[in-house]
Amino acid sequence: MPDPLPTESTYRIIFAECVQKYTNEIYTLSSLLLQQTAEAEKITIRTFKELHKIYRQKNFDRQLFPIEAYRSCIRQCADYYSRRSLLSAKALPWEEQLVKVMWYGLKLSLPQISIILQKNVPTLKAQLRHVREQMTAQEDLMPTGNLSVV
Structure with missing residues (x-):
């Protein structure tokens, strides 16, 4: 009878598969939220490091992995925003930026966003x-004429 608990190598393989599967989504999320590729790369790496620590301590659930990855990434981006005071008066509130990026950028469904947030x-x-x-409103402020110089 096979051992019901995954071995260390099985754990590594499963974790590596999940990282490979969700790296692009996490990088895209952090990149769209921060609009800084270098910081987005750092947050993506930190997200998976954090998840590795969490999943080493408790049972690994492949179903919860993307939810935990999105939440970790969002938390780290929010921390970055608060440290840098990047939110301007013209910008959308943080919660609305999240919804905008997840809906328009990542193309997640409302039920998926609901679970994550x-x-x-x-x-x-x-x-x-x-x-x-x-x-x-922002589109209405954009000039409609051709401003190119011939």
């Missing part, structure tokens, strides 16, 4: 509505 779908819909209003 631990918010109900009607709240997320309201935030997306506000994001769309902001995006439309």
Whole structure:
């Protein structure tokens, strides 16, 4: 009868597969939130280091891995924002930036975003509505004429 607990090498293989599968999504999330590729790379690496420590201490659940990865990345990006005071008066609130990036950037569904952010779908819909209003307002401010010099 096989051992129900994964061996160390099995754990490494499963963890490596998960890292490989979600690296692009985590990098994209951090890159879109921070708009700084160098810092996004650092946060991506720190996210997987943090998850490695967590999963070494408790049972590894492949189903929860992406949720924990997104949450860890979001937490680290929020910390970076708070340390750098990057939020400007014109920018969307942090919670709405998250929803915008996850919906438009990562193309996650509302139920997926709901699970990751631990918010109900009607709240997320309201935030997306506000994001769309902001995006439309910004488009209205853009010049419509051709400004190129011949």
